[in-house]
Amino acid sequence: MRNTIRFLVNDEPRELRSIDTNLTVLQYLRSVEKYCGTKEGCAEGDCGACTVVLGELRQGKMVYRAINACIYFVPMLDGKQLITVEGLASNEGQLHPVQKSMVECHGSQCGYCTPGFVMSMFAYYKQNTEADRTSLENALVGNLCRCTGYRPILDAGKQMFSEPGCGRFDDRHEHRIVQKLKEIQAEESLHLEHSDQQFFAPTKLEELLELKNRFPEAHLLAGGTDLGLLVTKLNRRLPVLISLEKVSELHTLSVLDSEVILGAGVTYAEAESVLKQEFFGFYEVLLRLGSVQIRNLGTIGGNLANASPIGDSAPALIALGAEVSILSMRGERKLPLQDFFLDYRKTALQPDEILTRIHIPRQVQETDSFFRVYKISKRFDQDISTLCGAFYLRKVKGRVEEIRIAFGGMAATPKRALQTEKFLRGVEWSEKTVELAMELLREEFTPLSDFRGSAQYRKVVSANLLHKFFLETSSSESRVGVLHHA
Amino acid sequence: MHKKISGGVSESVVHDSAIRHVTGQAVYTDDIAESYHQLHAALLLSPHAHARIVKIDLSKAWKCPGVEAIITADDIPGVNEVGPIFPGETALASGVVQYAGEPIVAVAAKSESEAKRAVAAIEVEYEVLPAAISIEDSLAQGLKVAAEHTLKVGDSQSALKQCEHVVSGEFHIGGQDHFYLEGQVASAVLGEGQEMLVYSSTQHPSEVQKMVAQFLGIPRNQVRVEVRRMGGGFGGKETQPAILACIAALLSVKSQKPVKLRLNRDDDMIMTGKRHHFLTRYKVGFDNEGRIGALEMVLAAGCGQVADLSTSILDRALFHSDNCYFLPNATLHGIPCKTNTVSNTAFRGFGGPQGMLGIENVMDHVARYLKMDPVQVRIRNYYGTADKNLTPYHQTVEDNIIPEITEQLLNSSQYFLRRKEVEEFNASSRFIKKGLAFSPVKFGISFTTSFLNQAGALMHIYADGSVYLNHGGTEMGQGLFTKVAQIVAEEFQIDLSRIRVSATDTAKVPNTSATAASSGTDMNGKAAQIAARILKQRLIDFAVSEFKVKPEEVIFHNNRVTVGERRIGFSELVNMAHHARVSLSTTGFYKTPKIFYDRGKAKGRPFLYFAYGACVSEVLVDGLTGEYRILRSDILHDVGTSINEAIDIGQIEGAFVQGAGWLTMEELYWDSKGHLKTHAPSTYKIPTCRDIPLDLRVEILKDSPNQEDTVYRSKAVGEPPLMLANAVWLAIKDAVSSFCAPGENPNLNAPATPEAVLKAIGSLS
Ligand SMILES: Cc1cc2nc3c(=O)[nH]c(=O)nc-3n(C[C@H](O)[C@H](O)[C@H](O)COP(=O)(O)OP(=O)(O)OC[C@H]3O[C@@H](n4cnc5c(N)ncnc54)[C@H](O)[C@@H]3O)c2cc1C
Ligand code: FES
Numbered sequence A: 001m002r003n004t005i006r007f008l009v010n011d012e013p014r015e016l017r018s019i020d021t022n023l024t025v026l027q028y029l030r031s032v033e034k035y036c037g038t039k040e041g042c043a044e045g046d047c048g049a050c051t052v053v054l055g056e057l058r059q060g061k062m063v064y065r066a067i068n069a070c071i072y073f074v075p076m077l078d079g080k081q082l083i084t085v086e087g088l089a090s091n092e093g094q095l096h097p098v099q100k101s102m103v104e105c106h107g108s109q110c111g112y113c114t115p116g117f118v119m120s121m122f123a124y125y126k127q128n129t130e131a132d133r134t135s136l137e138n139a140l141v142g143n144l145c146r147c148t149g150y151r152p153i154l155d156a157g158k159q160m161f162s163e164p165g166c167g168r169f170d171d172r173h174e175h176r177i178v179q180k181l182k183e184i185q186a187e188e189s190l191h192l193e194h195s196d197q198q199f200f201a202p203t204k205l206e207e208l209l210e211l212k213n214r215f216p217e218a219h220l221l222a223g224g225t226d227l228g229l230l231v232t233k234l235n236r237r238l239p240v241l242i243s244l245e246k247v248s249e250l251h252t253l254s255v256l257d258s259e260v261i262l263g264a265g266v267t268y269a270e271a272e273s274v275l276k277q278e279f280f281g282f283y284e285v286l287l288r289l290g291s292v293q294i295r296n297l298g299t300i301g302g303n304l305a306n307a308s309p310i311g312d313s314a315p316a317l318i319a320l321g322a323e324v325s326i327l328s329m330r331g332e333r334k335l336p337l338q339d340f341f342l343d344y345r346k347t348a349l350q351p352d353e354i355l356t357r358i359h360i361p362r363q364v365q366e367t368d369s370f371f372r373v374y375k376i377s378k379r380f381d382q383d384i385s386t387l388c389g390a391f392y393l394r395k396v397k398g399r400v401e402e403i404r405i406a407f408g409g410m411a412a413t414p415k416r417a418l419q420t421e422k423f424l425r426g427v428e429w430s431e432k433t434v435e436l437a438m439e440l441l442r443e444e445f446t447p448l449s450d451f452r453g454s455a456q457y458r459k460v461v462s463a464n465l466l467h468k469f470f471l472e473t474s475s476s477e478s479r480v481g482v483l484h485h486a
Numbered sequence B: 001m002h003k004k005i006s007g008g009v010s011e012s013v014v015h016d017s018a019i020r021h022v023t024g025q026a027v028y029t030d031d032i033a034e035s036y037h038q039l040h041a042a043l044l045l046s047p048h049a050h051a052r053i054v055k056i057d058l059s060k061a062w063k064c065p066g067v068e069a070i071i072t073a074d075d076i077p078g079v080n081e082v083g084p085i086f087p088g089e090t091a092l093a094s095g096v097v098q099y100a101g102e103p104i105v106a107v108a109a110k111s112e113s114e115a116k117r118a119v120a121a122i123e124v125e126y127e128v129l130p131a132a133i134s135i136e137d138s139l140a141q142g143l144k145v146a147a148e149h150t151l152k153v154g155d156s157q158s159a160l161k162q163c164e165h166v167v168s169g170e171f172h173i174g175g176q177d178h179f180y181l182e183g184q185v186a187s188a189v190l191g192e193g194q195e196m197l198v199y200s201s202t203q204h205p206s207e208v209q210k211m212v213a214q215f216l217g218i219p220r221n222q223v224r225v226e227v228r229r230m231g232g233g234f235g236g237k238e239t240q241p242a243i244l245a246c247i248a249a250l251l252s253v254k255s256q257k258p259v260k261l262r263l264n265r266d267d268d269m270i271m272t273g274k275r276h277h278f279l280t281r282y283k284v285g286f287d288n289e290g291r292i293g294a295l296e297m298v299l300a301a302g303c304g305q306v307a308d309l310s311t312s313i314l315d316r317a318l319f320h321s322d323n324c325y326f327l328p329n330a331t332l333h334g335i336p337c338k339t340n341t342v343s344n345t346a347f348r349g350f351g352g353p354q355g356m357l358g359i360e361n362v363m364d365h366v367a368r369y370l371k372m373d374p375v376q377v378r379i380r381n382y383y384g385t386a387d388k389n390l391t392p393y394h395q396t397v398e399d400n401i402i403p404e405i406t407e408q409l410l411n412s413s414q415y416f417l418r419r420k421e422v423e424e425f426n427a428s429s430r431f432i433k434k435g436l437a438f439s440p441v442k443f444g445i446s447f448t449t450s451f452l453n454q455a456g457a458l459m460h461i462y463a464d465g466s467v468y469l470n471h472g473g474t475e476m477g478q479g480l481f482t483k484v485a486q487i488v489a490e491e492f493q494i495d496l497s498r499i500r501v502s503a504t505d506t507a508k509v510p511n512t513s514a515t516a517a518s519s520g521t522d523m524n525g526k527a528a529q530i531a532a533r534i535l536k537q538r539l540i541d542f543a544v545s546e547f548k549v550k551p552e553e554v555i556f557h558n559n560r561v562t563v564g565e566r567r568i569g570f571s572e573l574v575n576m577a578h579h580a581r582v583s584l585s586t587t588g589f590y591k592t593p594k595i596f597y598d599r600g601k602a603k604g605r606p607f608l609y610f611a612y613g614a615c616v617s618e619v620l621v622d623g624l625t626g627e628y629r630i631l632r633s634d635i636l637h638d639v640g641t642s643i644n645e646a647i648d649i650g651q652i653e654g655a656f657v658q659g660a661g662w663l664t665m666e667e668l669y670w671d672s673k674g675h676l677k678t679h680a681p682s683t684y685k686i687p688t689c690r691d692i693p694l695d696l697r698v699e700i701l702k703d704s705p706n707q708e709d710t711v712y713r714s715k716a717v718g719e720p721p722l723m724l725a726n727a728v729w730l731a732i733k734d735a736v737s738s739f740c741a742p743g744e745n746p747n748l749n750a751p752a753t754p755e756a757v758l759k760a761i762g763s764l765s
């Protein structure tokens, strides 16, 4: 068992043995490294001022992803390169193309958001060879700027691809980094201790189950995008953390004949291309879950285990008829997802159990099958749903053969509209029957009023979404709305 | 052959800190290297909107590890006072708390987390009192933070009776959090004796200095306040920073160590003031053509628990309730409502946006009632140039250029063609409708409190020819330092790179006004120009006596000075002057001419001039969900003669997007107990890069120098363009109205959240 973590800060190696395991990378950079270029704007992953980039070795090659340093714990850096805004320009002060174009396009005013933008753009720069507006926006909606109005930043995002390089992060430089990263990769499980805290990163599933059995109160740490907030927002201490990152069984993604199986530790970013192909509606709503920084870390397993009534994966997965696999040393069990949620933030997981896999039937690929997910929020991107409705329909000869309607934000858990479904099953899929169903649906839930929306708004819109689903599945217009990515 | 200097006036040079911004080297208050015995502070905030403090028990907090000082209102050696206009506004609650979030106790400890833990150990006993949360609550109980104020022109009461049509209405205009990316922060460093150095993220260092001195009970010459830059201000750092600075300074005195107080985002949003929310009621009389004969409008502003700047803000709201329109008979009445919520404060536009949205909504109502294109109604009511130009505060509009701007923009945006297209689209689309709207802006420039219109600069030329400049203005991203340096470069005809603007510092320029009211460049640019001209004159005088030439023969150009036949490098001349014992240091002082306002009579000339602009926006609205998208915005804006077009465009676009956020997605929500529920970016949504118009076309009005003698005939640009976003709100309203019956005026509130949209369509009842 290892008891130290090793990582790079820009090009410099670091080795830490005793470190507060709840310390965020943002705090670490500012207070330990004295790198103050990375800013805190919110400490909750929502503003992007703290954006840094992780450089990692995958099959011998470097991959880069932007993350929020404010909710990322230092032990998670193990084996990675942490790239900060201080690391982009050359030692001689020559600016990186991203920086150069930001200067030339007047992309900064007060400059406080700028380091974060620069880092998000740097990740985009490394992943693309040119910019198109939609994908650039996708990459930048996790960064808030209150000064510029964004136009010059988007311009810079286009211009950066035609700026000359500065020698940093070119092939030669990357080659050196690859060598350095190779030296610090470790196969062995990790166990850090610091005063009353412990941090485990097991590499085998059995080990993980044993740990969870031994420490039933421990927090399983996937992306940490929910857990991080407990520390930064609620001032909680998480004494025992068990990271899922190195357990390869949790990161598999397989497309079988009848179902798609997602490992619980698969991030949104990793699932993107399969979901796009298989369950487009799900993919679309996930593109609006958090920001790139969040999706680079957040997992579908974490979203389900967190059991928020407004988590965005649950309605879609319930409507798709998904099941979850649950594992402990006692054995494995499988549950329909809708039965996984017991009550407000309460799941069927026992203290020694972990969520391992999500099984999604490939039914939607059948003819006359329709699937849509509608997320309603005040802002299109990086906002929590006021409500989220997912609809699955299979028609046979114009009649409803099968229908599943699931909502988030309408009750204490993600929930199916069973009465409405029952009414619709077997009837003709027409505006008339849908309008009757809408009346039922409007009264099926008793949602809350809060700052995201009133109960009345939620009721009316839940029914209107059924209407929208009808319009999109019965007319030539496949989309009725004002907002979608494509 | 005259080569030009680099970085003079009208060149689009980049922000003076741009390279530092992109490399992470720009130092903000929280980034200043800490001392080895640095302490960090945390605050206990009131959980109640209104309560009497019965008892504060600090015994457990004192026992917490790392704690070095704890203060309450009882520990203040001077006066517990941060009111910018009226006395009686405290930094730490004394006896009662008047809003949920009011600071009561401050703790300094070795680390932020230790300070927070100690705060959690403080026990306070409260006697909860009834609280007024909404404007309606406040109006019903007649609670006010100051006296009401009325502007009057003509006789609206009798004129209303003569009008062919009279309609009335009422709507809510929400507030707005500044959401500067850098939260409020102050860092106090105790010096020897009573000396106190405060690094503060403030737009108003002199006021921080004043309040800290008062608070500690020491003269102002003991207190020095410095700010190099802010990570955004937008008005939120005009009065609010004094609260943090006073607390940090006293903790520093008590602990005898440097203390930093940095608010996390939640505390920042809960504890500090925002844009005022308004309830606006109107009654308007007009003829068949839509010409307004009389207007009565009541603006009830939700001020929060104390006045802060509310009276000036409400004044400015009233001053902009005419916008570009001539109102022959008007009674505009402002009520500064007291509520048990955080005291609202300055925010870009300073009441102007709320006033202006009120009259724009009236114009829209009139047009819908008459089933006319709202543009026609607006144009018909514009101020004249020779006549019909008296405002409700009795200033004559002398520089009206809104008709030209309107014509240009309607053409370039193809408004009328697109109006037809929108109608056609809407006729064939059941649930998705388009909306199109035009709205003009006329914004008055100057502090309406006349004495504030003064500024100073300090300038040295060193013997190597490099210029050091310091002025009272603060840099918050608006590019002030860059513009003022460009002005100085232009005066001396030397490259911009030779001029350094240093951190704003109360020890260098005293008694300054806030960098606010868009006046930064107008005032500090002038002060710096005056200082430069004084030094330049000394150099000319020196050259005249040294080289026996006439003053006209001394010409500064492209880093050189031509003296008669000779050409001397600027630095060479400076060095010679230095050896001849010429003083190369001076101050410059500027005060804005012409302005005055007699508040008793509600008459005067509060503004030196007006800045104009207009916007056409088009939106798409989903009638099933209330969601929308801004498709296109065309903007034409007046900045006089631009000192730096890139910076001005940056201000226009940034303000517009900020205004659009205010009117669409940015919703402040207090629950019935007075707790703000939207106090972080997870719950309070400001626009992202996807929320700006798909197609955004911004132009600066060409060849339109300021008629007044401002610095290089430029115009202020910080605030006016925020109100261009009224067109976005009006476009949403336009789309909403196509879900309603013709002639109906939908009752849309601001912000037009998806829920507000569905409500206005009538789907929620
Ligand atoms: C800025 C921001 C924006 C966000 N936006 C959205 C949004 O739009 N929609 C939305 O739905 N969510 C959103 N979230 C919430 C969050 O990103 C998601 O819930 C995410 O999927 C959580 O995954 P994670 O891997 O980060 O979970 P973690 O934080 O690592 O874990 C979450 C919880 O699940 C438990 N857990 C994780 N994995 C397992 C497992 N395999 N078995 C058992 N328990 C497990 C953890 O112990 C913890 O209790 C947002 C969060 C942030 C910070
Ligand atoms: S500080 Fe705002 S996202 Fe991290």
Ligand code: FES
Pocket (backbone or CB within 6 Å): A107, A108, A109, A110, A111, A112, A113, A114, A144, A145, A146, A147, A148, B181, B231, B232, B477
């Ligand atoms: S430049 Fe100020 S927040 Fe972006």
